[in-house]
Amino acid sequence: MLRYIIKRLLGAIPTLFIIITISFFxxxxxxxxxxSRDRNLPPEIEANMIKAYHMDEPLWxxxxxxxxxxxxxDFGPSFKYKDxxxxxLIGGGFPVSLMLGGIAILLALGIxxxxxxxxxxxxxxxxDYATMGFAMVGIAIPNxxxxxxxxxxxxxxxxxxxxxxxxxxKHMVLPIxxxxxxxxxxxxxxxxxxxxxxxxxxxxxTARSKGLPEQxxxxxxxxxxxxxxxxxxxxxxxAGVITGSVIIEQIFGIPGIGRYFVQAxxxxxxxxxxxxxxxxxxxxxxxxxxxxxxxxxxDPKIRYD
Numbered sequence: 001m002l003r004y005i006i007k008r009l010l011g012a013i014p015t016l017f018i019i020i021t022i023s024f025f026x027x028x029x030x031x032x033x034x035x036s037r038d039r040n041l042p043p044e045i046e047a048n049m050i051k052a053y054h055m056d057e058p059l060w061x062x063x064x065x066x067x068x069x070x071x072x073x074d075f076g077p078s079f080k081y082k083d084x085x086x087x088x089l090i091g092g093g094f095p096v097s098l099m100l101g102g103i104a105i106l107l108a109l110g111i112x113x114x115x116x117x118x119x120x121x122x123x124x125x126x127x128d129y130a131t132m133g134f135a136m137v138g139i140a141i142p143n144x145x146x147x148x149x150x151x152x153x154x155x156x157x158x159x160x161x162x163x164x165x166x167x168x169x170k171h172m173v174l175p176i177x178x179x180x181x182x183x184x185x186x187x188x189x190x191x192x193x194x195x196x197x198x199x200x201x202x203x204x205x206t207a208r209s210k211g212l213p214e215q216x217x218x219x220x221x222x223x224x225x226x227x228x229x230x231x232x233x234x235x236x237x238x239a240g241v242i243t244g245s246v247i248i249e250q251i252f253g254i255p256g257i258g259r260y261f262v263q264a265x266x267x268x269x270x271x272x273x274x275x276x277x278x279x280x281x282x283x284x285x286x287x288x289x290x291x292x293x294x295x296x297x298x299d300p301k302i303r304y305d
Contacts, residue, residue: 005289005293008289008292009289012285015281015285016278016281016282016285019277019278019281020067020070020274020278021063023273023274023277023278024063024066024274025059025063027268027270027273027274028059028062028270030268066274070278073087074087075087075090075271075274075275075278076271076274076275077271078264078269078271078272079267079268079269079270079271079272080263080264080267080269080272081269081272086271086272086274086275087275089260089272089275090257090260090275090276090279092255093255093256093257093258093259093260094256094257094279096166096254096255096256096257097242097249097256097257097258098242099172100172100175100176100179100242100248100249100254100256101179101238101241101242102242103172103176104175104176104179104180104183104241105180105183105234105237105238105241105242107176107180107184108180108183108184108187109187109230109234111180111184111188112183112184112185112186112187112188112190112191112230113187113188113191113223113227113230115131115135115184115188115191115192116131116187116188116189116190116191116192116195117191117192117195117218117223117226118131119131119132119188119192120191120192120193120195120196120199120226121195121199121218123196128192131188131192132188132189132192134185135184135185135186135188135189136185137185138181138182138184138185138186139182139185139186139189141182142182143178143179143181143182143247143248144247144248144251146177146178146181146182147174147175147178147247147248147251147252148251150174150177150178151163151174151251151252154174155174161173161174162174163252166252166253166254166255171252171254174252175248175249175252175254178248178251179241179248183237183241186233186237187230187233190229190230190233191226191227191230193229194225194226194227194228194229194230195222195223195226197226198222198225198226199218199222201225203221203225204217204221204222207221231291231294232291234287234291235284235287235288235290235291236284236287236288238287239280239283239284239287242283246258246259246261246262249262250262257276257279260272260276261273261276264276
């Protein structure tokens with residue numbers, strides 16, 4: 001197992017290098033720059049700022065300088081948040097995004113697995129059709145549509161919860177629901193399809209022939225095998241919910257890493273965009289590795305030799 005993990009981590013280095021290279025040059029090729037909006041500055045001051053950030057150097061030299069700093073764990077200073085480094089901004093925003101996305105994923109797992117299992121056990125019944133119908137709606141409607149609808153009806157018309165901002169537990173309810181609904185729908189569909197296939201397998205028939213109660217057969221045998229597609233989906237899904245809740249954080253005014261990413265892209269804050277992109281790439285690689293390791297515990301046929 002340890003040998004497999006080391007091999008996967010070493011294999012991730014070229015992937016990260018490609019991500020860094022493409023992101024760096026794409027950001028530089030985009031129109032505008034970090035000081036494009038500061039046209040009221042005198043040309044001398046603007047030239048000094050460009051020189052201070054080494055942006056007057058050739059692009060290849062800037063790239064090598066950035067790689068050298070990155071190897072030392074330095075993401076560089078933010079161009080727009082003058083008093084903060086990129087590491088400080090990510091460190092401040094990630095716990096908020098982690099809390100928001102973590103609760104949303106746990107909620108999605110609980111409801112999605114239960115709904116998918118119930119639909120599979122009652123295949124082609126009204127319960128199955130209703131569950132999959134709601135799942136299709138949850139997948140079809142994006143969260144940037146769900147979030148304003150929740151704000152309009154629950155906050156503005158009913159006045160039950162705050163519209164936005166961040167502070168108490170009440171401020172977390174609507175963002176978590178908006179993040180969790182599409183994941184609930186996807187997990188429910190994956191669980192249903194996998195559970196239907198597993199329930200028809202030989203080892204489940206054997207468990208039933210031994211006289212085991214249906215609840216024990218489903219919980220101890222079928223559910224464990226049916227979780228393989230869900231685990232495969234959870235790797236990128238968790239990373240996407242935790243760091244990719246860009247629109248949700250922007251709509252509700254949440255100071256998470258996703259909101260910093262949007263502002264950095266609009267302001268051409270090169271270092272902050274690069275830092276969040278690299279952080280997101282590392283998170284996806286680590287979560288996919290964790291998903292592959294969990295496979296070994298769920299399926300005894302898998303070996304990492």
